[in-house]
Amino acid sequence: MSIASDLIRGHTDTIILAQLLQGDSYGYQINRAIEVKTNGKFGLKEATLYTAFRRLEELGWIISYWGDETTGARRRYYSITELGRENYYRLLREWELSREIIDQLVRTDRSL
Amino acid sequence: MSIASDLIRGHTDTIILAQLLQGDSYGYQINRAIEVKTNGKFGLKEATLYTAFRRLEELGWIISYWGDETTGARRRYYSITELGRENYYRLLREWELSREIIDQLVRTDRSL
DNA sequence: TGCAATACATTGACAGGCGAGGTATATTGA
DNA sequence: TCAATATACCTCGCCTGTCAATGTATTGCA
Numbered sequence: 001m002s003i004a005s006d007l008i009r010g011h012t013d014t015i016i017l018a019q020l021l022q023g024d025s026y027g028y029q030i031n032r033a034i035e036v037k038t039n040g041k042f043g044l045k046e047a048t049l050y051t052a053f054r055r056l057e058e059l060g061w062i063i064s065y066w067g068d069e070t071t072g073a074r075r076r077y078y079s080i081t082e083l084g085r086e087n088y089y090r091l092l093r094e095w096e097l098s099r100e101i102i103d104q105l106v107r108t109d110r111s112l
Numbered sequence: 113m114s115i116a117s118d119l120i121r122g123h124t125d126t127i128i129l130a131q132l133l134q135g136d137s138y139g140y141q142i143n144r145a146i147e148v149k150t151n152g153k154f155g156l157k158e159a160t161l162y163t164a165f166r167r168l169e170e171l172g173w174i175i176s177y178w179g180d181e182t183t184g185a186r187r188r189y190y191s192i193t194e195l196g197r198e199n200y201y202r203l204l205r206e207w208e209l210s211r212e213i214i215d216q217l218v219r220t221d222r223s224l
Numbered sequence: 225t226g227c228a229a230t231a232c233a234t235t236g237a238c239a240g241g242c243g244a245g246g247t248a249t250a251t252t253g254a
Numbered sequence: 255t256c257a258a259t260a261t262a263c264c265t266c267g268c269c270t271g272t273c274a275a276t277g278t279a280t281t282g283c284a
Contacts, residue, residue, distance in 0.1 A: 003206075007123075010121065098119040101153060105154075106123065
């Protein structure tokens with residue numbers, strides 16, 4: 001069972017920002033890290049990942065630069081900005097709030 | 113601070129089904145119950161609510177019937193079906209799984 | 225009389241996820 | 255040697271769910 005698109009929607013930005021908070025990274029590695037973290041249970045689709053990078057860079061939450069690989073495929077690295085950091089913390093709070101609300105609503109309240 | 117559309121997306125069906133599991137009800141009342149449950153912090157938009165009813169009925173997860181109000185505005189009542197019940201439990205399990213995964217991913221893992 | 229509350233419904237715009245397709249380099253093993 | 259696999263990036267267009275705006279009708283109350 002994998003996570004439905006609609007359940008992940010709205011969290012991709014936060015997930016990417018959380019990864020970048022650990023240090024600069026590039027698309028492929030970020031997705032690998034996510035897969036490792038979830039024991040292979042989850043990974044962002046490539047199209048989703050790169051769409052998100054474009055969006056986040058346009059918002060000024062991340063900036064990108066090309067790595068100086070002398071061998072192998074080229075890598076575009078991403079770095080979180082101060083604005084990105086601020087928004088990450090905001091999104092995290094929003095998640096925590098909505099998690100509680102959803103948790104309350106998707107259950108029947110026989111026990112209340 | 114209210115819940116962003118993208119965070120609620122994918123949960124409306126589960127929320128509605130959870131309400132109907134408590135007994136038959138109609139749109140307006142279901143939304144009232146949700147508002148009460150969350151102390152006014154959250155409510156589904158009408159368009160979202162009625163769109164969801166159409167979708168759920170088409171799926172065969174709920175059925176509807178007109179109430180026999182002799183006074184006041186007419187009410188369309190909804191009832192959860194056996195298929196709806198099964199899917200509710202499935203959606204609940206999916207939420208519990210995705211909640212854990214998202215929770216893990218939106219945080220930095222300094223503590224791990 | 226006119227306003228708020230109750231109650232339902234539709235339309236069209238919008239945004240994000242993603243399947244499908246594409247490019248290029250390096251390694252490995254049959 | 256050369257095909258397959260892994261690494262690494264990217265875009266187009268479809269699909270789906272949310273929601274603002276707008277409309278209808280009834281009832282009660284000031």
